[in-house]
Amino acid sequence: MKLQPGQVLYMVNELYPYIVEFEEEAMSHGLETHRKRKRSGNSDSTEGDTAQEAEPGTEQEPGSGPSQCSVPPKKGKDTSTKKESLGHWSQGLKISMQDPKMQVYKDEHVVVIKDKYPKARHHWLVLPWASISSLKAVTSEHLELLKHMHTVGEKVIADFAGSSKLRFRLGYHAIPSMSHVHLHVISQDFDSPCLKNKKHWNSFNTEYFLESQAVIKMVQEAGQVTVHDGTSELLKLPLRCHECQQLLPSIPQLKEHLRKHWTE
Numbered sequence: 001m002k003l004q005p006g007q008v009l010y011m012v013n014e015l016y017p018y019i020v021e022f023e024e025e026a027m028s029h030g031l032e033t034h035r036k037r038k039r040s041g042n043s044d045s046t047e048g049d050t051a052q053e054a055e056p057g058t059e060q061e062p063g064s065g066p067s068q069c070s071v072p073p074k075k076g077k078d079t080s081t082k083k084e085s086l087g088h089w090s091q092g093l094k095i096s097m098q099d100p101k102m103q104v105y106k107d108e109h110v111v112v113i114k115d116k117y118p119k120a121r122h123h124w125l126v127l128p129w130a131s132i133s134s135l136k137a138v139t140s141e142h143l144e145l146l147k148h149m150h151t152v153g154e155k156v157i158a159d160f161a162g163s164s165k166l167r168f169r170l171g172y173h174a175i176p177s178m179s180h181v182h183l184h185v186i187s188q189d190f191d192s193p194c195l196k197n198k199k200h201w202n203s204f205n206t207e208y209f210l211e212s213q214a215v216i217k218m219v220q221e222a223g224q225v226t227v228h229d230g231t232s233e234l235l236k237l238p239l240r241c242h243e244c245q246q247l248l249p250s251i252p253q254l255k256e257h258l259r260k261h262w263t264e
Contacts, residue, residue: 069117069194092116093180097127105156109148112156112185117194119186119204122161122168126153126183133179135172135215140223143216150212153185161187170212173203174227183212188242190258197251199235205242206234 096102097111104124105112115123126149132138138146153170161168166187176182186204195201202208208231218225239248243261248254 069192091179093125093127093178093182097180104160105152107152109145110152112152115184119192119195119200120188120190121192122157122164122166122185122187123192124153124156124185126156126185127180132181134176134181135174135210135225135227138181138215138219138225140219143219146212146216146219149183150216153183153212156185169204169209172210172212172215174208174210174231184209189262190242190255191262195251195255198237198239201239201251201254202235202237205240206237207231208234 096113096116099113102113103111104114108129110126110128112124112126115125128145128149130145132142150170157168164187166189168185168187170183170185172181172183184204190201190204210225215225239251239254240246241248241254241257241261243258246257248257
């Protein structure tokens, strides 16, 4: 592509490494100048961090020890182009649920995948094959599906963590950042390097996390899921231990405190 003086070239790819080479036209015969600009695919952008907080899928095997915060592998040209065409990062679940490497269970109604950025030693997502954008789109017609998702979540716990003494919770984020309804199945150790900030903690340890059975009951009685005004403010609450209710000033101190409960 030839640029004219005054034109601006915008770099919009924040997902993959790239090299851009600029070639200036020679002012005299035999004179050429080449400039190269390299940029790493690792970005500290807000959107990238948000994607890490929310997008599922990981290389970790189910039932393994403390998880490592995974980094998406570099993709080839064809693969990257195909995935980029699927849209915004918030659509990532729709990509991950189709990946056999991410799946730990599937049937005709649902698929279970490993969370890409697990917030505990065991963290799975149960997703329906049916396209349901969020809890707001859930109606009484989805009641049996919600019950099945809960049953499958319990099955995954039994299959991959049955010998563990860890407690589990099954539930939904009241205001998820990823499109497509998904049920979190998460152990209560919260032993993970991917749990990095107050938002991560409070999304699982306040009323922002809606228990699966409570959601089923709401749909059974009212035909819909109600999310109260101001729910997003729950993410800003002080850090409080979910076991003993002690307040902690920072995530590192909270994590150190949680170790005491692992031996109980």
